[in-house]
Amino acid sequence: MILFPAIDLKDGQCVRLKLGDMDQATVYSTDPGAQAKAFEDQGFEWLHVVDLNGAFAGTSVNGAAVDAILKATKNPVQLGGGIRSLEHIENWLNRGLSRVILGTVAVRDPGLVIEACKAFPGKVAVGIDAKGGKVAVEGWAEASELGVIELAKKFEGAGVSAIIYTDIDRDGILTGINWESTLALADAVSIPVIASGGLASMNDIRRMLEPDAAKLEGAITGRALYDGRIDPAEALALIRAARS
Template sequence: MILFPAIDLKDGQCVRLKLGNMEQATVYNPDPAAQARAFEDQGFEWLHVVDLNGAFAGESVNGAAVDAILKATKNPVQLGGGIRTLDHIESWLSRGLSRVILGTVAVRDPALVIEACKRFPGQVAVGIDAKGGKVAVEGWAEASELGVIELAQRFEGAGVAAIIYTDIDRDGILTGINWASTLELAAAVSIPVIASGGLASIEDIKRMLEPDAKKLEGAISGRALYDGRIDPAEALALIKAARG
């Protein structure tokens, strides 16, 4: 089980949004590379990065900030937001990224995701962002009629490394992870699932470690870490103890 600290990038800064609204961005650190180092120093093993501007633009916008993060930390980094082509994927992986997250393109062009998994085994994740049980695309700005499980099952056997499942209705507002829908998804596919959206307290960490959540790869935490609602040492100690 892995706790992924999140760095969301908007205009080169580390921010958090509420409910995916770009107009409701709180700047937590103007220096994302420094934030990446801080998370590594606290003992985290991975880093989850999202190029928010890129998610809306359909191409990398905060590339310089991501490059700085990659230079600043030894931890593996996964990146989502605006990665829509095989060239984008190859470019990022060649620059030191450990895993790319494909969201909108997984809906628009699932064949590209399958091809990416063949070319870059173990380095391609699918991001499924849902609102009201339906998948949202284009930086959460557009809703589709596609169900979460329906989309996830399209990639069974394709070699997808993980599914990052975000409940938009809970993102950034500290109401707790939507465990019902997250565990339903995890039970429906063999692909490891990473929970995102709403992680609020150490109780969510404990819930993540219960037996019925064993199919989860982990969870992503943003605002709860930045606001001090979760103590990194306590959370990481619980996870370490659960690993035995």
């Protein structure tokens, strides 16, 4: 079980959005590299990064900030937002990313995801963002008619390393992870699932260590971590104890 601290990038700064709304952004740090190093120093083993501008623009926008993060931390980094082609993927992996997250393109062109998994084994994850149970794309600005499990099943056996499942209706508002939907997705596919959106307190950390959640790869924490609602040392100690 992995707890992924999140760095969401908007205009080169670390922010958290409320319900995926770019106009409801709280700035938590103006130095993404320093924030990445702080998470490493706290004992986190992975880092989850999202290029928010890139997700809306359809191409990488916060490249300089991501490069600063990669330079500042030894931890593996996964990145989503605006990665829409094999060239994008190869470029980012060559710059030091451990994993790319494909979101909108997974809906628009599932074949590209399958091709990417063959070209870059173990390096490609799929981000599935849901609003009202339906998949959202283009930085959450547009809803589709595609169901979450329906989309996930398209990638069974393709070599996708993980599915990052975000419940937009809970993102950034600290109401707790949607465990029911997250675990239903994990039950429906063999691909490891990472929970995202709404992680609110140490209760969510304890919940993800329950036996029925053992199938998950982990969970992403953002606002609760920045606001001090989660104690990093306590959370990581609980996770280590559950592993042993």
